Amino acid sequence: MKRVLHILGIILGGIIVALVILGATVPQVTCTTTHVVQAPVDETWATFIDGDRVSEWMPEFSHFEHLSGELFEAGSRHRLHFVDGRTIEETVTEVVPEKRYAFEMDMPNFTASGVVTFTEEGDRTRFVQAVTLQASAFHWRAILPVIKPVFQSQQMNTLEALADLVERNPTSAATPLSPLPAETPAVDTQEDSLMTNVPAVSEPGTDTPADTLTDEEAEQDSLAVDQDG
Numbered sequence: 001m002k003r004v005l006h007i008l009g010i011i012l013g014g015i016i017v018a019l020v021i022l023g024a025t026v027p028q029v030t031c032t033t034t035h036v037v038q039a040p041v042d043e044t045w046a047t048f049i050d051g052d053r054v055s056e057w058m059p060e061f062s063h064f065e066h067l068s069g070e071l072f073e074a075g076s077r078h079r080l081h082f083v084d085g086r087t088i089e090e091t092v093t094e095v096v097p098e099k100r101y102a103f104e105m106d107m108p109n110f111t112a113s114g115v116v117t118f119t120e121e122g123d124r125t126r127f128v129q130a131v132t133l134q135a136s137a138f139h140w141r142a143i144l145p146v147i148k149p150v151f152q153s154q155q156m157n158t159l160e161a162l163a164d165l166v167e168r169n170p171t172s173a174a175t176p177l178s179p180l181p182a183e184t185p186a187v188d189t190q191e192d193s194l195m196t197n198v199p200a201v202s203e204p205g206t207d208t209p210a211d212t213l214t215d216e217e218a219e220q221d222s223l224a225v226d227q228d229g
Helices: 002-025 041-048 051-056 138-142 144-168 189-196 215-228
Strands: 028-037 061-068 077-082 087-096 100-107 110-121 124-135
Touching: 028 144, 041 110, 041 124, 041 144, 051 061, 051 144, 124 138, 124 144, 138 144
Parallel strands: none
Antiparallel strands: 028 124, 061 077, 077 087, 087 100, 100 110, 110 124
């Protein structure tokens, strides 16, 4: 029994040492996945940035929360909400329509930066997504190599779901979610109507436009007065 415990202790110690080494030497991991979509690049791109359809290909996605900027344009920020309560904040860093989409993400215990490229291959689209994961703490960095294959498998499943959607029912035109337009103050049309119907009133001691004489008319009146005199 002691021999077994001794062996287990050695194995456990080896695992701990390995994790420490990984945490010190592996600051990040990159997961790259590729999928060929049997659809043109314009349809693939349009479906990818169609904010109303993300839940059809991203597992457990609920909705977007717009934070700033124009959604799905460089510099914009939004928060992704999932049905299990998780949230991920994403900042779009670069957008080249139908060619490239780059982003940064803040997640619990991890940060990520990613690039998605779209390459036209006749009537097909080669879709490549590369995401680099970084851990915020030493013990999380130690497990990066362990979670890499799991994360990469999730990426592949997501790309396959997107490809299936594009091939079955693509978005013909990009319709990303947009922030609600700013409210415009209501115009009191009744008050404006009343004001336009109020006649102009002259100040005391001033002539109304109808009583105002031109210089020529004033001179003729003056001559007429002199002759009468």
